[in-house]
Amino acid sequence: MRLRRLSLAVVLALAGLGPGAALGEVCARDDAGRELCLPAPAARIAALSPGATELTYAAGAGERVVAVVDYSDYPPEARQVPSVGSHTRLDLERLLALRPELVVGWITGNPPEQLATLEDMGLPVFYIEPRSFEGVASAIERLARLAGTEAAGDREAARFREGMAALAERYAGVEPVPVFYQVWDEPLMTVNDEHLIGKVLTLCGGTNVFGELDRLVPRLDEEAVLAADPEAILAGGMGEENRDWLTHWERYPELTAVARDNLFFVPPSLIQRPTPRMLEGSRLFCEKLEQARERRGG
Template identity: 75%
Template structure:
């Protein structure tokens, strides 16, 4: 055996010895299991462990994270994050339309929950560049709300509580849908805002609620999710009921404004209704409560035929 062969043999024996030490350690070490979920933009977000410091960047996101059983992990919210009540004690980092990035980063979140069409895209990009994963949500259906809760629970490590909340919401909405499956159709105008005058189409989550309650959205076929319309369009559609929402909990003056048009069926029959917007305009489990109120209002209108 020459020197080159002897050196190769020594090297091989050394490698085998090291392998003999390392292999058992590798076999006994737990495999890394990333926590992953697909968000509503179609992106897969993975964490090396469940999130422990969560920033919820819209009021709806805040409610969904709490519903998912991860309320104790929320370290940042935005303005109007008023439910559940304990969310009001969490530090605010601006509004959903303009985040205080310096304040947000100082709170060291390991996950941010973004609103697809509400948060500024450039600010979310900065968060991602800073190493803060952003999970985008914007549920547009009843099932989307349940799914969002389940996916957030996966990322937060609170699957048991989150999945129970999601199923409870599914079951409640299914029960309500069955109750109104044979309801007489009711032409409805839902008013999102007054100036400019805005409504929703059938693809909007509120459009799904209108249909669930036996309503027919008079602007349901418009292309935009939240279209702007004119007063003349409402007069031409002549809805049998008008339901108003908005940002606050009281927008009674919106309904009073329609009383100037006594020729409208909704005005003639006193079918001008208000549903608290936090119950109907946020894609959260409280939508079940808002839907019940909405359905009851349409039943009231049916009784006046």
């Protein structure tokens, strides 16, 4: 992959620095496989997804975030940062006015043509899309490198790795629980085993009843769920405390998950964003599946 270097003149102009500013090149490879080099750690960062915002703060660079997108609600201080639209439609004029020195883009979530426009204008775009637990930890470390906050980023990455490893050890060899995870309601959607959420299910000793489907986020109908007859159903919802998606399944008392009261709610932000909070969400997943095992009776 070609090495992309933002010209010194562009960086200095964007940052409002003079030619005597202290410099020190920093480089990192993004999740698109491209190496990005900056002549100095980024002091002004635009995070173009809620997950990118969380990862940047986790990397110790929260004070450098000058732009976010809608629903960037964690940590709480991120809510005070100017929004430049949604992750699917960016207000480029507003974004440029905030003079970012680094743009953190979402490979499959941001409009590729808008990210390409930013690059054509000389802005450095670092593409992220963690697809594994290690990918989450690595993203934190790489963002910390680009922001010059390695000490904080390395600590958080180590905490996440150690926590996930502890869960894997604790739930190794447990009795499997057939699970349906609902990621959306209309249309009805789930995840396969290659999805990061699917990997959480496996870590906790769950068997994803739709894990072998080809698409990362397959669409389903109710009949498919009824035929699969999962022992547990886990879902988020439209909001952090909205359990309506689970209430829907109560109309099918013949489902094993309903009969055993194994309808479990997990706040979506804890599991649907590839960030360190996935550790907390994974602990909840594992606890819910342990409850399902306990309800099997003799």
